[in-house]
Amino acid sequence: MSAKATVRRNKTAIQTILSGDYRLILNKVYEKELINQREYNSLKSINREDAEGHVIELVDKIMNKGDDTCGAFLNLLQTDEDIKSTFPQLKDLQLNEALFVPRPVEISPPHNGVESKGIQHDSSQRETMFDDGKGKGAQHVTHSFQPCSKRSRSTKNIRTLLDINNELESSEVAALCFLCSDVVSRKHLEEIRQAKDLFSRLSEKGLLENNTFLKELLHTIHREDLIIRLEAHSGNLEETDARRVLSNFRIMLYKIYDDMTVDGLESMKLLLMSKLGKRHLDHCKTALDVFAEMEKKELISDTHVDELYDVLLKLDAKLAKTVKHYTMSR
Incomplete structure (x- = not known):
């Protein structure tokens, strides 16, 4: 059975057990780099759900990352001493006696054994x-x-x-x-x-x-x-057109979004309130949503990022530096 299938089979039990100390398991999966900084901040900021709601969200993210991440997660549950002592009930679950290791990805066979026509x-x-x-x-x-x-x-x-x-x-x-x-x-x-x-x-x-x-x-x-x-x-696809299409402008904005904290997002929305309006900002759930609104209002573009730089400079010098690097590399 695959690691992902094992997590799915034990999903309810795992979530119930880990909800006893969801902050411990959140910190552990972050330390093992099973989730990134943005995902960690997002999970940590959930404040309207009970403890099990946090764990459900975390386990869903782990499963969405695929079999290797699920395997690493199961290994963590079985080998980490803090987790084993905090959640002794885990030993009663059938998480497989052999620890999971990453395996090469295999090409799936055709549906029903027949190539689609x-x-x-x-x-x-x-x-x-x-x-x-x-x-x-x-x-x-x-x-x-x-x-x-x-x-x-x-x-x-x-x-x-x-x-x-x-x-x-x-x-x-x-x-x-x-x-x-x-x-x-x-x-x-x-x-x-x-x-x-x-x-x-x-x-x-x-x-x-x-x-x-x-x-x-x-x-x-x-x-x-x-x-x-x-x-x-x-396999080996023909490199018919290998030129870069994804713009540095988009990559720069994504990096800012990736590095921005939840508090930083709220502060940025507050600073832009007079220019974007509360109604539009209330619909912005992420920094990417805010950037999209800024583009609609022509406050930013690939050749004009001064407005964004000024806002970020008031929030986080590191984020503002990302914009600075972009302008210097154009």
């Missing part, structure tokens, strides 16, 4: 087929007129993208949409709820013909585990 449509349809295997929301496009080996490889790549879609949580999808603001229209981005919807739009732009752009996106949001999966499943 291309469906011919007119040229106005998209160039990929994103189907979650449940018969819902499938988006089919033509693979006709392709050699069999190329069609087979394309089908395999689509399944990999669907796997990646299933591993990304909603906050990460929102971050990816923000990073793609320069290549996908705002109207289309507002319609996106899952990563596979974004992948379809990127495919239309020819940005999924190789892994370059998607790898850069995943690297920016710290999902190296999904990059490994992408490379393992995709």
